[in-house]
Amino acid sequence: MTRTELETALDWAAAEGWNPGLDDAEAFWQADPQGFFAMEDQGQMVAAICVVNHDQAMAFLGLYICERSYRGRGFGHALWQHALGHAGSRSVALDGVPAQQQNYARSGFAPAGRTVRLAGPLPAGEATGISPARLEDRATLSALEAKACGYFKTAFDQQWFSDTHSRHTLVHHDGGVIDGLVTLRACRDGFKVGPLVAPSTEVARALLAACAEQSGGAQVMIDVPDDARDLAALCADLGLRQVFSTTRMYRGAAPMTGSGLHAVATLELG
Numbered sequence: 001m002t003r004t005e006l007e008t009a010l011d012w013a014a015a016e017g018w019n020p021g022l023d024d025a026e027a028f029w030q031a032d033p034q035g036f037f038a039m040e041d042q043g044q045m046v047a048a049i050c051v052v053n054h055d056q057a058m059a060f061l062g063l064y065i066c067e068r069s070y071r072g073r074g075f076g077h078a079l080w081q082h083a084l085g086h087a088g089s090r091s092v093a094l095d096g097v098p099a100q101q102q103n104y105a106r107s108g109f110a111p112a113g114r115t116v117r118l119a120g121p122l123p124a125g126e127a128t129g130i131s132p133a134r135l136e137d138r139a140t141l142s143a144l145e146a147k148a149c150g151y152f153k154t155a156f157d158q159q160w161f162s163d164t165h166s167r168h169t170l171v172h173h174d175g176g177v178i179d180g181l182v183t184l185r186a187c188r189d190g191f192k193v194g195p196l197v198a199p200s201t202e203v204a205r206a207l208l209a210a211c212a213e214q215s216g217g218a219q220v221m222i223d224v225p226d227d228a229r230d231l232a233a234l235c236a237d238l239g240l241r242q243v244f245s246t247t248r249m250y251r252g253a254a255p256m257t258g259s260g261l262h263a264v265a266t267l268e269l270g
Contacts, residue, residue, distance in 0.1 A: 006029055012065045021185040053086065062268035116224050116226065118242055133181065150255025180203040182210070184214055203261075221243070
């Protein structure tokens with residue numbers, strides 16, 4: 001896939017209701033430029049997928065879309081099989097919608113837990129101890145998120161934790177040490193929070209209060225894995241409601257995730 005074709009794939013994702021961020025393309029691309037694939041028919045892109053190699057042990061599959069008039073004709077499946085080869089011996093993760101889970105299982109993917117999207121405007125609160133992340137913080141933030149999700153996304157994080165006009169990362173300090181983080185990004189519709197990593201409900205509440213200030217009462221979405229029950233309970237307390245869910249699936253060994261409150265960075269890249 002070319003960089004321009006990635007923009008097209010994200011437009012397709014928007015048409016499917018996936019609501020990508022306004023600045024997703026560059027961060028996605030820099031995660032692994034060789035990990036994006038397109039199928040063409042007579043010079044026209046008809047299917048897209050990514051299998052991004054995050055580290056030596058883990059890859060993530062996403063953005064799997066076939067143009068509607070080409071569905072059911074084998075184009076998407078052929079691209080799927082080709083793209084999976086990019087992962088080599090790595091375990092591969094994906095976040096699958098319920099309707100596709102049986103198809104993914106036929107390719108060796110096994111379920112490992114549910115991720116719930118919660119949405120709504122965030123209420124105002126006390127954003128105590130919160131400040132903007134600095135570029136020199138990126139290695140610390142990457143390590144914090146890796147501890148939560150179970151694998152490093154170093155190339156992706158270098159871009160994701162670098163602010164743009166529509167994506168901002170905030171941190172929480174405890175005694176001068178960063179112990180929590182959140183990224184808020186403007187999307188085609190509203191905002192998405194992700195990742196969020198916090199050592200306690202109090203820190204998570206402060207991080208979300210800072211997101212409330214920046215989102216200005218607009219709809220905010222956050223993808224919470226089912227092992228982060230305290231974060232899900234906090235979001236419910238703040239008035240967010242479930243709008244849909246996916247299942248995290250792995251082909252190969254699943255990583256060892258950390259305890260604590262955490263939300264997924266993006267369903268497309270993990």
